Amino acid sequence: MTKTNRLAFREGVRDGIPIALGYFAVAFTLGIAAKDAGFSAFQSAVVSLTNLASAGEKAGFNMVEARASYLEMALMILVVNARYMLMSSALSQKVEPELAMGHRLLMSYGITDEIFGICIAVRDKLNPRYLYGALSVAAPGWTIGTFLGVLMGNILPGNVVSALSVGLYGMFIAIIVPPARKNKVILVLVIISMILSAACEIVTFVSVIPAGTRIIILTVLISAVAAMLFPVDDDWGRQEG
Numbered sequence: 244m245t246k247t248n249r250l251a252f253r254e255g256v257r258d259g260i261p262i263a264l265g266y267f268a269v270a271f272t273l274g275i276a277a278k279d280a281g282f283s284a285f286q287s288a289v290v291s292l293t294n295l296a297s298a299g300e301k302a303g304f305n306m307v308e309a310r311a312s313y314l315e316m317a318l319m320i321l322v323v324n325a326r327y328m329l330m331s332s333a334l335s336q337k338v339e340p341e342l343a344m345g346h347r348l349l350m351s352y353g354i355t356d357e358i359f360g361i362c363i364a365v366r367d368k369l370n371p372r373y374l375y376g377a378l379s380v381a382a383p384g385w386t387i388g389t390f391l392g393v394l395m396g397n398i399l400p401g402n403v404v405s406a407l408s409v410g411l412y413g414m415f416i417a418i419i420v421p422p423a424r425k426n427k428v429i430l431v432l433v434i435i436s437m438i439l440s441a442a443c444e445i446v447t448f449v450s451v452i453p454a455g456t457r458i459i460i461l462t463v464l465i466s467a468v469a470a471m472l473f474p475v476d477d478d479w480g481r482q483e484g
Contacts, residue, residue, distance in 0.1 A: 248372045255376020262357045262377060263384030269297060270385050274392015276301055280308040284393040291389040295355050295382060299324040326458050330359040337362065337369040346371045353378035364422060428473050436465055 270291065277287035282304065294300055299320045306316045331351055338347070350371050358377050362369055423430040443449045443457050452460075 248370065251370035251372040252376040252379075255373040255378075256380055257376075258361045258373075259358070259377030259380040262361070263380040265357070266381055266385040267388035270388025271392035271395075273297060273300055273304070274389045274394075276304045276308075277389065278393045280304040282307075282393065284390045287393045288386050288390040292382065292386040295353070295385060296320075296324055296327075322456055325456070326356075326462065327354055329459060329462055330354050330356075334359065334362060334369065337365065338371065339368055342371065350374050353382070355381070357381070360419075428469070432465060432469055436461065439465070 273291070274284075274287055277290070277300075282290070290300060290303075302319050302323050303316060306319060311319075331354055334350065334354065335347070338350075353374055358374060358381060361377060362374050365373060419429075419433050423433050439461055440457075443452075443461070449457070
């Protein structure tokens, strides 16, 4: 590792603070859905702490409220969360080949959209302590937000909760702008991804596909085309560093 474990952890905490703040706000709305499904504040917090999956949890709470079967719930959550398999595969290329299985399993627990974003942007190899640092603040933010969402979510005006959630979009922009400014290929791919994602929301026969599935399809297609047109050699990460 090029950085000490302690430094990597501190940097992870630093970069995870904006994620934690965004999670805290967004989790309020998730808490409201959990309350509507009959979950207590404690039960909702346990679900959030053990899952860390906004779309998956929301789908699960909705299906519990609809009294769906266990099989229906399992299939729905599998589809919604399938994108994490792609993220895990990508991050597996960022760590040292000899990284212990225990670290790999613990890292897999902490892979969310936002944590994946900051981890994949790390130069050179990824020290797992960086992810742990981000997770150490992001997971409590998500869990506490869900807990308070059950208790207080319905008290706050809807526009206030919605305004708070905008912070996550700002964080995503902060993640993609630096590499896009340095690499025109990344900039073009980001723009194409945004355009296609918006189009998928508008086109009728595509919009009916679950959001998680759409993300997987777009990710595979765009990354595959980019890999064929703009191949990256093994020394790219070291050259960027």
